[in-house]
Amino acid sequence: MTKISMNVNGKAVSRDVPDETLLSDYLREHLRLTGTHVGCDTSQCGACVVHVNGRAVKSCSALAASLEGAEVTTIEGIAQNGELHPMQQAFTDHHGLQCGFCTPGMIMTGVDMVNRYKAEGRDLTTDAIRHELEGNICRCTGYHNIVRAVEDAAAKM
Amino acid sequence: MYPTKYHKPDSVDAAITALSGAEDGKFLAGGQTLLATMKQHLAAPSDLVDVRGISDLSGIRMDGDTLVIGAATTHAEVAASADVNSACPGLARLAAGIGDPAVRHMGTIGGSIANNDPAACYPAGLLALNATIVTNSREIAADDFFLGLFTTALEEDEIITSVRVPACAKAAYAKFRQPASLFALVGVCVAQTADGARVAITGAGEDGVFRHEGLEAALSSDWSASAIDGVEVSADGLMSDIHGSAAYRANLIKVMAKRAVAAA
Amino acid sequence: MSTGIGARVKRKEDKRFITGKGKYTDDVRSENQAYAAFVRSPHAHAKIKGIDKSAALAMEGVIDVLDGHQLTGDGIGNIICGWAITSKDGSAMNMGAWSALATEKVRYVGDAAAVVIAETQALARIAAEAVEVDYEVLPAVSNAKKALADGAPEIHDNAPGNLIYDWEIGEEAATDAALSEAAHVTEMEITNNRLSPNPMEPRSAVATYDAAEEHYTLYTTSQNPHVARLVLSAFYQVAPEHKLRVIAPDVGGGFGSKIYIYPEEITCLWASMKTNRSVKWTSDRSEAFITDAHGRDHISTAKMGFDADGRITGFKVDTIANFGAYMSLFSSAVPTYLYATLLSGQYDIQNIHCNVRAVYTNTVPVDAYRGAGRPEACYLIERMMETAAREMGKDPSELRRANFVREFPHQTPVIMAYDAGDFDANLDQAREAADVAGFPARKEEAAKRGKLRGLGYSSYIEACGIAPSAAVGSLGAGVGLWESAEVRVNPVGTIEILTGSHSHGQGHETTFAQIVAERFSIPIENVSIVHGDTDKVQFGMGTYGSRSGAVGMSAIVKAMDKVEAKVRKIAAHVLEASEDDIVIEGGEVKVKGTDKAMGWHEVGLSAYTAHNLPPDMEPGLKESAFYDPANFTFPAGAYICEVEVDPETGVTEIVRFTASDDFGTIINPMIVEGQVHGGIAQGIGQAMLEQVVYDDDGQLITGSYMDYTMPRAADLPFYDVHHASTICPNNPLGMKGCGEAGAIGSPPAVINAITDAIGSNTLAMPATPHAVWSALQAAQ
Structure with a gap:
């Protein structure tokens, strides 16, 4: 202990x-x-x-x-003062979740990747998003809407 | 997991003392392999000696033309390091492709090479780059360090403190991922060194990482992807499993070697 | 913004999931929680000679170690398969005994011989390793064909030769005759690879026994909590139904694997009574690979005959289906009534015959996985069609068109009567969206880059909305397959819908609310959906087989019909008008053509105050309905896959995936598209990545994500999804179902595309880089 x-x-x-x-x-x-x-x-x-x-x-x-x-x-x-984080908002806006089980990890990974790419001044393309999601598995969405959600949040973060 | 006792020493000596005092202790670095193994009850060390509190094991610096990377440096730190990117950009790119982003934030170079997983990336990189592994008691050339599957030249209570990598402008690593694990099914690192071309291959060999004489000879005389066309890569000694036969791996060695040369 | 039928309403349930407030079974922790860990067989087939529990029992914190003799001794019944299939010789299927904890024998790696109950999960798992089971190892068999061979190890005493049933459908003599007279016969041997469903939430159970009330509560990861309760009560004798509450809270995906009642839930309930503790078990992923029912695993040979004009004259199939070591709940129906009945595809085929042999092997039990039988049928038909087109030198879409069913209803020779569809419309739409006309130029351009480009089709049809109870009953089903719903209008006019459907990702809290909000002209926020709790919802059959729309929502519509009838009576009475003149719109209940109206909430209030109701009317505003479908529904569509293969490595990239689906009425296109995306991803997974592999001794090779390839973001494309719909004539909303279509339609499109690219038809799923490279080498 x-x-x-x-x-x-x-x-x-x-x-x-x-x-x-x-x-x-x-x-x-x-x-x-x-x-x-x-x-x-x-x-x-x-x-x-x-x-x-x-x-x-x-x-x-x-x-x-x-x-x-x-x-x-x-x-x-990650929600501040009752306001959803832009990544959370994007996941619901783009239907980036179904059963919701992988969603917390997806959102936290999404926030981290956008922060890193912004800090490094790199362009977060959809190909890059897919590559960055290598360590996150979703069985419901086929990733299409998850990639769209991260892309959208990246523009707003 | 089985119960274990956690230690976080702040010096190499204290780490050695903690380990030698343990019944069945293990060093812990990023934990990206060890903890998974413990979860599955495949390992049950009595003590874990975390080396990440030892300041001597962290940081990246240049020593003349040689990169010195602390053993507890994470893959993400290596990938982002200005020193690594200028002295040996191929190594930075190799580190940027290990595991996934979250793993790269935790996994360390020392932990990776001490484990010597036959499908890990760093062993191929360090072997091709003719690196030297520095421990608390000696320096070991990469050629002498990687001894087989999950086996290294390290003694029981020996601890890796840093890795010394000679600067190398022309080096690259090309990985063909095993589709499930995303570890290397075949990973080839090529490097143009002072002693000629060095080519090291991970993921493929039955005995773990190895150098390929034929590819090295071809690239030493002509550093080009087309030079590899004429090289015979035998399937003998290569692994065969559900993800790829030995013949497939032999083919991938050539293809990845060419792609690595093109990228270097 | 409209929230009614056809609106892209954002999901009401999302907020809790994106903020980490979802409540899944493993999030439940009872007072004084104890934990279960199972002692699982490392052998595929062995006799249990004895169990030594002493070392485990001696550990501090171990509460008990229980075994199969204690379980059966307490009268806990065997696990059953709920659908009786009769062999062609008239004999009943050979169902082997399956106890939740094995007594005499273990029959697959992972079969549980005992359970440890301890104070912590970690301790339970450590103690489980200390339980010593004395096994006498027996020869094992994992491949279904080998299990049928002479001399194969026999797994159940009452299943000689490991045969569960030998079943047929259709006319064999007529089909043989048609094939013998055919101008062209295409013949193939086709394997449908074994898959592991892998919902991201591992299965879990929290069972709590209340000794004073002799009552049990089970939180569990179920797609159908009422079926679970029924089976746990009626067959396993855990507790009578009124003494057992089953709650399936948020469930993290199912895909079929959470339909069944597994040994773990039964054991946790029983162990809770034995130890007088709440008992919790949560699978880890490695355990899921050896306990969650697998899917698919067929070996088939097929012959399809054509006349000189390319019209199909006969289709004959022989299938061996691997059932694993025991018959899981719906296993028997999958390769029979969910498979062979779909072998007519979208085509007018007069002669079909299919023989199916179901076989025991020393592997994890196999049951329904997304699509269940229909993907196997579709893969067979659509691989045959594409291959036949290539053999006969015909355009694959023209060969399909030459055989499309165009008049409805259409009775196939294999039971199904298709009710509606426009297969040309789907194919046309998909071809246009996929720019098939531009494909030759894209292929040429790819060739310049050293890449092999290919295009493949799949025109699928499936049967959903399972199903008319009398029909499935006559075919052997042990339950009716209706659905129930209750509509509760509160005194303030808000509405609760209690449904027997269960949402584990499908978005029912949104789509179900949409139809209610539209019907009663109230804000969607004023509607909530209650599901997943046997104490709240009276009964239900749950969610699987794409049935929640066509069956579950139909039940809601029927209950709403009754509510509306009462609302009209109340309003007519209060407003002193004729019932026929009452309209519900704009949040009000009005008299048509007048300014007489009452707010929707006022009607609710009137019903509950009951101060001024029509004579003889009961107070309250709550109605329920059971809906039994009139027919299956038949979603259909056309998928086109375009790939690029790197011949040096065999790596295949899907560069374009186009879908045109016919799902009938669509309530929420956003959610429907999400279902299609996910289904296609699982279909691509089957086609290119996923496969459960056992060695010959029954050891599982693909026991974790290190060896079982889950589709990841970088493996998959964006999907181009379109709809060309015909309305289903057999349910009130005209819905067909969309949950499984993607997983059914996509695998043949992918393989047809890859085989087109590489110019070799010898390629089995999964078409991994290694497999594609090997096919290319063999073709050289």
Whole structure:
């Protein structure tokens, strides 16, 4: 057991958890932030993507214990003052979700990719979006509307 | 996962001490392979010694004409590094293609080469670029480091601290992804070095990453994609699985080698 | 903006999903939660000689370890297949016993022999590894053809030769005669690759027993919670229906795999009673590969005969269907009434015969997966048509046109009676959108870049809206396949719709609300949809087979008819007018041609205050209906796929995918297009990427995403989706269904395109780069 303190979605949190606790379990089971999902056990589906210190990370593949003091943002934390994040808005505008299970990871990945491309001054083409979504699997949408949503959000972010 | 004890030492010595004090300890870096293995109960280390708190293991710098990359440097950091992009752009592009964006934010160069997955990208890159792996106790040439599937020259309590890569303007890595895992089904790294062309291949060999003499000879005398046409790439010693026969992998080695030369 | 039929209304349910507030089964945590982990067989076929639980039971935090003898000893019944198929010799199908926890034998890798209940999930999984099962390993067989061969290991005592049934449909003698007189016969052996459905949410169950009430509550990942409750009660004897509440909250995709009642749910319910704890189990992805029902897995030989004008004279098919180790809930119907009955395709074929042998193997049970039987039929027909066209030197679309059914209703020789369609319209629309005329120039340009370009067609038809209860009953179904709905108008005029359909991505909370808002002229925000809870909704058959529109919405319409009738009576009474003059529009209930009106909410209030109702009228405004369809519905369409193959690597890129579908009436085009996109993606996945592979000993090779290729964004194109619709004459809204079409129509279009590109017809699914490269090498 180790006491792990983080800043999650702008709030300081602290929990005693076993050392082997994954960040995904820390969020889901200890903080009860169940918007972060787990869809595979080989770090491939991306349903669990959150931001750690501003960068997309698969929360199923990080130990909570290794993130003492980190700033973590989950799907529950990106809407500001009741306003949806442009990426969230774009997903509903473009019907970029069906069952909703992969959606939190898709949105967090989408936000991260747009931030990086903007910071680097690179053009986020639809081909680039598809490539950047390599680590996120959706079984419902066929990705068409997800790509359109990210493209639209990128223009608005 | 089985219970484990987590340590985050701030020096190499403290890391070695923590590991040697453990019943069955393992070093942890980005965790992108180890944690998945632990989740599936394929590994159950008593202790995890996280090396990311050791400042000596981080950062990228130039030492004359040699790039020095700290072992705990993430793939994303290597891909974005101005030093890597100017001294060895092929290595930056290789790093930019490992895994997916979230994996690149966590996975490290030291973790990747210590694991020596037979389908990983870095082993091919470092072997072709004639890199040197620096540990807490010695320097090991890449030629002597990668010993087979998931096997390296590292001793039990030896820790990789950095990787030294000679600057190389003409080098490139071409990866043909295994469709499911997106690891390399065949990855070929070509480099024009002071000692002639070096060609290293990952994903294909039954014994892990290897150099290809025929391709190196052809490219040493004529650095061009067409020089590869005449090279015989044998399927002997290559892997065969549901994603590709040995013959298919042999074909891909030539195709990817040509594409790498064209991109270099 | 309109929110009625045909409007692209944004989904009402999205907000909770995009903000992380969806509530899926694994998000549920009961007080004092305990966790289950299963002890699964590493062997494909073995006798259980004994189970040593002592090491696991000795672990601190392990509550109990339970086995199959305890389960059957408590009277928990075997898992059944709910559709009886009779072999052609008149014998019943050979259903082998399937206990939720194996007792004497395990029959596939993953078959559970025991379950551990512990204080944490991690501990349960560790303890499961400490349970020692003494296995006597038996020879195993994974391939269906090999399972039928002499000397194959026998999996169930009551299924000699591993044969479950040997069934036929159509006239064999007439078909043979037609083939023998044909001017041309196309013959193929076609495999339909085995798939794993892979909804992104793994299956999960939270079962809670209340000893004081002798009552069970089950949260579960189900497409049909009422069917689950029925089966858990009537066949597995877990609890009587009134003592079992099944809740399927937000469910993260199903694609068929969450129709069935699996060993895990049964075991969790029973274990909850045994341990007096709430018991939770959530699959991880590796476990899903060895427990979720697989789909497809047919081996067929087919002959199609043509006369000199290219008209089909006869079609004969022999199919072996791999059922895995046990018969899953709907398994028997898939390669029979959902497959062979569709073998006429879009074509007027007078003579069809199909023989199907269903076979046990030492693999995960196989059942319906998106399309269920119809993709297998469509793939067979459309590969045959394209191949025949090439063999006869005809244009593939002209060969199809020469055989299209053009008069409706059309009775096929294999049960189905097509009610409406315009197959030429779909083909025309698709050809134009796909710019087929420009293809030769694109092919030439690609060749200059060293790429091989190809174009392939698929004209599909399927049967949805399953189905008229009497019809399916006569064919062996164990349940009726109607749907129910209840419309509750509240005193303030807002409306709750209780439906037996279940939404796990389909957007019912939006589309169902659209038809209600339009019908009663109220804001869509004032309508909410309730589903997925047996305590709230009285009954329902659930969502699968593209039935929620054609059957589920039809039930809502029928219930709304009753509400409207009562509303008219109330309004006529209050407004002192004739019922016939009452109209509902603009949020009001009016007397036609006058200014007399009451607000919609006032009608609701009147019904509940009951101060001024017509004599003998009951208070309240709530009506329910059961809708039993008159026929299947027949969505159809034409798909055109254009590919570019890199001959050096065998990599195929889909450069263009065009769809023209006929779904009848479309409620929300945005949602319908989303369904088509997803279906096509799964069809492309089957055609190019996905395959479950077992070795000869029954070990699963593709047990994770490291080896089972899930379609990713970069594997797929944008889809060009069009509609050319005819109205379904057999349900009130004229709907046909759209959920499965993409997965049914697309695989043959893809393979027809790739084989066109590479100039070789010897190519099986999935057409991976390795497979395409190998086909190119073999053709050289």
